[in-house]
Amino acid sequence: MSTYIIASVLWLIALWRLPSVRHSHKQRSLALTLACLAAAMTFEVSAVRDAVNAAAGVDTRLPPLLKHLFGVTSAAYLLDFVIAVVRPQGLARRTRLVAIGITLPLMLAFYAMANWMPGGPVRLGGGRREIFPVLYMAIFTLYIGVAMIVATWLFLGGVRHSRTFMGKSGLVLLGLGTLLGSAYALQRITFVIVRLSTGADYPGLENSLSTSLKQAAILSIALGVCLPPISVVVEYIKAWNALRLLQPMWQCLTEAAPYVVLSASVSKRRVPFRLERRVIEIEDACLALREYVTIDIRERALVFAESKSITARDIDVVAEASWLRVAASRSARGDLPLKGVEYPPLGVTGLDRASELKWLRLLTRAYNSSTVVAEFLQQEQSSSPSMDSPEKVPSHGS
Structure with a gap:
């Protein structure tokens, strides 16, 4: 699917959820998750990527870095959201703050010191500084993978506590999305290990698999986010219809x-x-x-x-x-x-x-x-x- 379409859909959903930022901690985390996801996908749109490269320079390789930073931030907010939904008493808040506080600076440092190959997707380089691209991808993938595994566990564990069908469906889709996010992290790790251990490189397959898993995960999460609010609308309409249907008998009985x-x-x-x-x-x-x-x-x-x-x-x-x-x-x-x-x-x-x-x-x-x-x-x-x-x-x- 076109990255332009996915980014557009994500921005529409993010703008739809934006007014809820002031409602509660849970709604604020959800709105920021969607905004960060939309921003991350925006840097995959070729027109945006070319514009950023033209402004900052191709050798700076700013679009991949920004995409990954927004991706990690969205994972942090998504984890915050699911904990607020299924574990309102909280879960390892200090650990989560320390993890995101360490991950973002390390990513910036390793990215700056890495010797990336020119052009194309983010690739490992060669020579003395090859360790820094490896460390960059390791810290990025590790955070995404752990966050998605924990979120999957929480989302799917919360399904049985949801009271409505659409609420359950939303949690299942969110859990599926984070599960696909875990698979995305796993395949990134797998390709890095294969390259370091055997020297074999499969850039086409890696890029295709990475893109497919990433897009499927994002779409599943976006759809899962939409279902609970839709269920509220459905319940409202059902309540209005029931109110209308009960009106005639209510009128007769209350007259008596x-x-x-x-x-x-x-x-x-x-x-x-x-x-x-x-x-x-x-x-x-x-x-x-x-x-x-x-x-x-x-x-x-x-x-x-x-x-x-x-x-x-x-x-x-x-x-x-x-x-x-x-x-x-x-x-x-x-x-x-x-x-x-x-x-x-x-x-x-x-x-x-x-x-x-x-x-x-x-x-x-x-x-x-x-x-x-x-x-x-x-x-x-x-x-x-x-x-x-x-x-x-x-x-x-x-």
Whole structure:
């Protein structure tokens, strides 16, 4: 893939994450990781490399040095980020500071003293000062390799603690990216060892393999970084949709039991919090309204639903929607709650949040749309002469 495209994508992601620098230490480390990665890849773009060489001189070989310095810095920030995510209590902070504090100066010193071959990618030279290119590549590769191995261990170890599918996927991609980064470091070491021990040199193969592993690692890390924020957006949209779907039943139940509605106002933008509040108010309304009916009416609702060929999967939902409609009708009429009787149970009892929301969505649909529920309400009203005319359940928009 073109280095220009990869650098452009990285800069777009880095600029997207830039505002989060002020939010927290974790977000700051992530934003700086992306900025350093983007800068490192920028020096691989031929136009940028040629411009820097023209300004500083080809013999200075500044682009490879800057690329490696930004690469090491991005690895340091990435390690800082993953530790903040999966080990918020911290991990070897002093050791990490000492490591990066030693690595960067040594790289500068060894690079300045090395006798690099002119032109092309970074290659080992010959003669008296050949040891310095070896030391430069050793310190660079060692830091990248160790940092990527530790990051891989932490990212993949944190997968089981993530609560969402996209969160898990993001950590897996980040772990894959750092694993590829480890492979990149390993192959660099391998080629140096082969050259020093046998004298054999494979510049084409080394450059091709190095570029492929590096680009794959960077793209995997970039995609992994994008997934958690995307998962937040997805969760926000799901919360908004659930809030909209629960609106009709919430409106009907709170009209029958208005005292369950919390008085504090909430910003419309706080959708997840509004959903949490709406669920609580619906459940409180159900608890209040069930005091207007007995468990016998639930049994009649079950029998009535069975007679209408309701599937076994939906029969409990339809039955609960039926007795809730009757209870709401009695409350709206002004009846007093019943005392000393057994009340019908609620279907949300004992469910986790995801199952609870699923149940309430099904209950809302049955409460407002099921003809079986409307027929049962009419039957119950007809069997009680004192009751008013059948309740009309309004259809409210979201």
